[in-house]
Amino acid sequence: MSYELWVNGKEKNMQAVPTEFDSPTYLDVLSQLDNAAEWICLDRNIWNRLRLPQRALCVSMPIKMDSGDVYVFQGFRVQHDSSLGPTKGGVRYHPGVNLGEVAALAMNMTLKCSLVGLPYGGAKGGIRCNPKDLSKKELQRLTRRYTTEIYPLIGPDHDIPAPDVGTNYEVMAWIMDTYSQQRGYAVPGVVTGKPICIGGSLGREEATGRGVVYITLEVLKHLGIKAEESTAIVQGFGNVGSVAARFLTSSNIKVTGLSDSTCGIYNNNGLDIADVTSYKKARHTLEGYPNGEMIDNKTLLESECTILIPAALSGQITEENAGRLNCKVIIEGANSPTTKEADGILNERGIFVVPDILANSGGVIVSYFEWVQDLQKYFWKEKEINERLHEIITTAFDKALKFSVSENIPMRKASMVSAIKRLADAHLARGLYP
Ligand code: NAD
Numbered sequence: 001m002s003y004e005l006w007v008n009g010k011e012k013n014m015q016a017v018p019t020e021f022d023s024p025t026y027l028d029v030l031s032q033l034d035n036a037a038e039w040i041c042l043d044r045n046i047w048n049r050l051r052l053p054q055r056a057l058c059v060s061m062p063i064k065m066d067s068g069d070v071y072v073f074q075g076f077r078v079q080h081d082s083s084l085g086p087t088k089g090g091v092r093y094h095p096g097v098n099l100g101e102v103a104a105l106a107m108n109m110t111l112k113c114s115l116v117g118l119p120y121g122g123a124k125g126g127i128r129c130n131p132k133d134l135s136k137k138e139l140q141r142l143t144r145r146y147t148t149e150i151y152p153l154i155g156p157d158h159d160i161p162a163p164d165v166g167t168n169y170e171v172m173a174w175i176m177d178t179y180s181q182q183r184g185y186a187v188p189g190v191v192t193g194k195p196i197c198i199g200g201s202l203g204r205e206e207a208t209g210r211g212v213v214y215i216t217l218e219v220l221k222h223l224g225i226k227a228e229e230s231t232a233i234v235q236g237f238g239n240v241g242s243v244a245a246r247f248l249t250s251s252n253i254k255v256t257g258l259s260d261s262t263c264g265i266y267n268n269n270g271l272d273i274a275d276v277t278s279y280k281k282a283r284h285t286l287e288g289y290p291n292g293e294m295i296d297n298k299t300l301l302e303s304e305c306t307i308l309i310p311a312a313l314s315g316q317i318t319e320e321n322a323g324r325l326n327c328k329v330i331i332e333g334a335n336s337p338t339t340k341e342a343d344g345i346l347n348e349r350g351i352f353v354v355p356d357i358l359a360n361s362g363g364v365i366v367s368y369f370e371w372v373q374d375l376q377k378y379f380w381k382e383k384e385i386n387e388r389l390h391e392i393i394t395t396a397f398d399k400a401l402k403f404s405v406s407e408n409i410p411m412r413k414a415s416m417v418s419a420i421k422r423l424a425d426a427h428l429a430r431g432l433y434p
Contacts, residue, residue: 018052023100024339025314029107031340032355036416039409046427050110050420053103054121055079059149061127063142066135073142077125077150079159080106083426084114086157087123088192088364090164091146091171093139094313097126101314105164105335109364112357115419116396118368123159125150131166143171147178154179156189156375162367163193163239165313169205173198189374192367201370202382203389204363209243209311210386211362211393212333213251215354216307218397219329223352225306231270233257233305233327235297236312237280240333240360244309245273253307257300260285261312264300265292302326310337317342325351332356347410355412357419358393358400365392 030051037047056078062070076099079087089109092102102124109122127146131139153159163172172194179190188199196202203210220227230253234241237260245255254270262285265271271292279289287294301308301316304326310316311333317325319341330346330353332338337356338346346353366389373379404414 020056021053021100021103023098023104025336026100026104026107028315028336028338028340029104032343032412032416033107033111033420036413036420039413040417040420042420042424043428045432046424049427050081050107050423053078053080053106054082055153056099056103057150057153058099059146061142061145061149063138063145065138073127073129073146075125075127075146075149076102077153077159078103078106078123079153080122080124081110081423082121083423083430084110084121085119086121086155087159088113088118088120088162088367089123089125090162090363091167091175092124092126092164093129093131093166093171094126095128095130096313097128102126104314108335108357110423111416111419112361112364114422115357115400115415116361116365116392117422118364120160120364120368123161124164125161126164139171140174143174144178147175148182151179151182154190156187156371160189160367160371161191162363165238168239169193169195169200172200189371192370193363194370199370199374201366201373201385202380203385204366204370205239206243206247207366207389208240208333208360208363209245210247211365211389212240212244212309212311212331212359213247214362214390214393215359215397216248216253216309216329216331217251218394218401219307219331219352219354222401223328225328228252230254230306231256231304232307232309233300233303234309234311234333235259235264235301235316235337236310236334237276237286238311240363241309241311242273242277242280244311244333245271246277248307249273256305257295257303258286259295259297259300259312262287264295264297265289266295266300266303267292307331310334313337315339317346319345322346323349325349328352330354332359335360343410343412353411354397355415358396358411358415361396362389362393365389 105124113120308327314336322342322345
């Protein structure tokens with residue numbers, strides 16, 4: 001914040017969105033933060049601080065392609081707030097990645113870690129690229145160069161990346177190796193979501209989808225709806241969506257619709273998730289799947305179901321389609337899938353929405369377990385991991401639900417308020433430096 005702006009009026013400053021971070025996702029996350037901060041009369045100085053990231057790094061990476069040409073890729077790493085501990089957040093490889101989106105997702109991570117009680121602040125990273133267009137060798141060179149560029153910012157005590165859209169355990173292994181080569185010894189705690197053989201955790205790959213289903217079952221219990229009488233539609237069939245679909249089915253919830261970036265599939269009698277998974281694995285698309293009807297993504301979102309799980313990208317539920325959604329419950333598996341305007345419409349319509357910072361927190365919770373195991377060099381059994389995940393995520397849900405009911409506010413606001421209160425306490429306790 002400039003001194004001039006501060007002197008000339010805080011109110012004006014509260015409205016300002018620095019052009020560097022201006023993006024639809026940043027504005028949406030900011031409006032959720034402002035909404036909750038205003039409601040609890042948050043200290044204005046802390047509020048202003050939380051509206052901006054602590055650090056943001058933009059990098060340019062010349063990469064030799066298999067053809068011999070050199071392409072320059074752009075990458076980012078943003079650390080939003082480190083008052084609660086080292087920062088933590090995924091790395092996204094997608095053509096739509098930009099500084100504003102990465103900053104918004106970093107802010108979301110701060111709120112998520114605070115809400116579920118982890119000793120972390122939030123961060124996020126990304127490279128603007130289409131990983132599907134890159135060979136494995138190109139992807140590895142790009143990842144290693146990106147790791148080298150962000151090397152000064154990351155480390156087990158500093159900032160710990162993890163998988164997100166377009167990245168996986170293999171990319172995490174390359175990040176871990178590149179960082180370790182620079183240090184001269186193995187540093188498994190620098191990333192989470194890596195392969196088990198180099199210090200990954202059992203249960204991490206499934207954690208986000210598993211957490212989404214733990215939350216879904218709690219919501220059904222709260223609303224008095226039986227699992228076996230429910231249907232679900234899942235948008236996105238990647239890490240989060242495919243695992244969520246599998247656990248929904250094993251919890252007796254019929255999954256009638258699924259989609260990926262190419263198309264949607266629908267079957268009123270329920271889709272066989274194992275069959276869909278092997279089809280997708282073989283063809284890398286849901287298109288042409290024989291045991292369901294082809295449906296476009298837009299129609300799929302608006303089809304009738306009990307539970308809708310957006311598990312793809314941000315900004316999928318908008319002012320345009322929120323009025324036509326035909327579900328009772330939305331569990332936000334993706335980050336920022338609902339725009340600010342859509343959120344208002346969903347609240348008016350009485351649709352029960354579990355916000356991203358709670359619904360998809362299973363990933364960062366088990367990432368935390370992975371980091372703790374790496375630091376202790378002592379590894380836990382999968383049963384222990386799943387039980388601890390269940391305990392943390394359902395406790396956070398119960399707390400937010402009780403607060404939401406007692407104050408008569410939506411779950412999003414209740415979750416945001418809890419997250420912001422813990423952050424504000426940390427800022428006030430640590431004081432202002434220098
Ligand atoms: P992923 O890359 O494994 O999968 C993304 C899926 O979305 C793919 O199936 C892709 O085809 C699909 N998709 C893309 N555009 C689409 C569209 N327009 N319509 C329908 N489907 C579309 O990514 P992921 O790790 O599963 O992440 C999904 C979401 O969950 C993201 O918002 C991510 O930030 C969030 N998230 C992920 C984790 C994690 O542990 N992986 C944790 C918390 C939150």
